[in-house]
Amino acid sequence: ETGVTQTPRHLVMGMTNKKSLKCEQHLGHNAMYWYKQSAKKPLELMFVYSLEERVENNSVPSRFSPECPNSSHLFLHLHTLQPEDSALYLCASSQGKGQGYEKLFFGSGTQLSVL
Amino acid sequence: GQSLEQPSEVTAVEGAIVQINCTYQTSGFYGLSWYQQHDGGAPTFLSYNALDGLEETGRFSSFLSRSDSYGYLLLQELQMKDSASYFCAVRDEATGGFKTIFGAGTRLFVKA
Numbered sequence: 001e002t003g004v005t006q007t008p009r010h011l012v013m014g015m016t017n018k019k020s021l022k023c024e025q026h027l028g029h030n031a032m033y034w035y036k037q038s039a040k041k042p043l044e045l046m047f048v049y050s051l052e053e054r055v056e057n058n059s060v061p062s063r064f065s066p067e068c069p070n071s072s073h074l075f076l077h078l079h080t081l082q083p084e085d086s087a088l089y090l091c092a093s094s095q096g097k098g099q100g101y102e103k104l105f106f107g108s109g110t111q112l113s114v115l
Numbered sequence: 116g117q118s119l120e121q122p123s124e125v126t127a128v129e130g131a132i133v134q135i136n137c138t139y140q141t142s143g144f145y146g147l148s149w150y151q152q153h154d155g156g157a158p159t160f161l162s163y164n165a166l167d168g169l170e171e172t173g174r175f176s177s178f179l180s181r182s183d184s185y186g187y188l189l190l191q192e193l194q195m196k197d198s199a200s201y202f203c204a205v206r207d208e209a210t211g212g213f214k215t216i217f218g219a220g221t222r223l224f225v226k227a
Contacts, residue, residue, distance in 0.1 A: 002157055031213060042119070043158070043202070043217040055213050090157070097213070102146050102165075102206055104215060106157040 003027040006091050006107035013081065014115050021076040021110045023091030030096045032074040033104065034066060037088040049074065050096065081114045088112070117141045119218035121203055126224045127193055135188045135221045137203035145206035147179050147186045148215070153199045161188070161201075190223070198225045 004025045013019050025032065034046040048056035049068040063085075065077040074091055088111050092104040119139045127133040139147065146165040150158040162170055164179035164186060176189040190197055200220040207214040 002159065004157075033213075033215075035217075040123075040219065042219045045214055045216070048213045050213060058214075101213070102148060102163050102215075103160045104148075104150075104158075106159070108155075108157045 002105045002107065004091060004093055004105050004107035006089075006110055008110055009108065010111045010113075012113045012115065013078070015081060015083070017081075018077070018079040020078065021089055021091075021112075023074040023076075023107055025072055025074075025091075025093040025105070027093060027105060029093035029105070030071045031094045031101055032068060032071070033092040033094070034074065034076050035090040035092060035106075037090055037109070043090065046076075078112075081112075083114050086112055086114045117205070117207060117216050119203055119205060119216065121201075121218040121221045123219065124222045124224070126226065128226050129193055129195060131193050132189065132191050133193060133223065135190075135201050135203075135223070137186050137188075137218060139184050139186075139203070139205050139218075141205050141207055141216065143207055144181065144184075147177070148204045148206070149175075149177055149188045150202045150204060150217075151199050152202065152220070158202060193225050195225050195227065198223055 031050045036044045046060045047066040067075040088109045090109045091107045094101040121137045148163045149161040152158040162177040169178045174191045179186040202220045204217045
C-alpha cells in the first residue's frame with residue numbers, strides 16, 4: 001500500500017463511452033500526476049497538478065480531460081477514446097518543490113481497454 | 116530533447132550482483148531516480164541521486180556521474196523477489212522540476 005488509491009482497477013469501454021478514472025492520495029502531498037504506461041514503452045507523463053493548479057500538460061489529446069478539485073483527489077475524464085489509448089493509467093503524488101518532490105508515490109493503476 | 120537509455124533485459128542468478136546502466140539526455144538535469152515495478156504492481160521509488168557518487172540503501176546502491184550523463188543501479192545478493200522491471204528517471208528542471216521522464220525499463224530475471 002503506497003497511500004495512493006486508484007479506481008477502478010480495470011475498465012473496458014467502447015469508443016463512444018464516457019468514463020472517469022479516480023485517484024486519491026492519503027499522504028498529505030500537494031502535487032499529483034497522471035502517467036500512461038503502454039507495453040514496452042516508457043511511462044509517459046500526461047498531466048501534473050501542483051496545489052490544484054495544472055503545471056504540465058504534455059500535449060495530450062483533448063479526449064483526456066483532467067480535474068483536480070483538491071490536493072487529495074485527481075480525476076481523468078475519458079471520452080471518445082481510440083483503441084490505441086488502451087494502456088495502464090497510473091496516478092502518482094509527491095511533496096512540493098524543495099520538500100522531496102523527486103520521490104513519486106504511485107497507485108496501482110487502472111488497466112484500460114478500449115474496444 | 117529528453118531521452119533515457121537502459122538495457123531492455125538482464126538475467127542473473129540468485130546471490131549474484133547485477134548492474135543496470137542508464138544514460139540520459141535532458142535540457143535541464145535535476146537528479147536521477149530509480150524505480151522498481153513488479154508485474155501488476157505500482158512503480159515504487161528506490162533511490163535518488165542529485166550529486167555525483169554512490170548512494171547505498173541496503174542491498175541496492177545507485178551511482179551518478181553528471182559529467183558523463185550516466186548512472187547505474189547496483190543490486191547485490193540477488194533474491195528471486197528482485198525479479199521485476201527497473202526504471203531510471205530524470206527530473207527536468209526546465210519545467211520547474213515537476214516533469215519526471217522515465218526510461219523504457221530494464222526487465223531483470225533472477226534465476227535459481
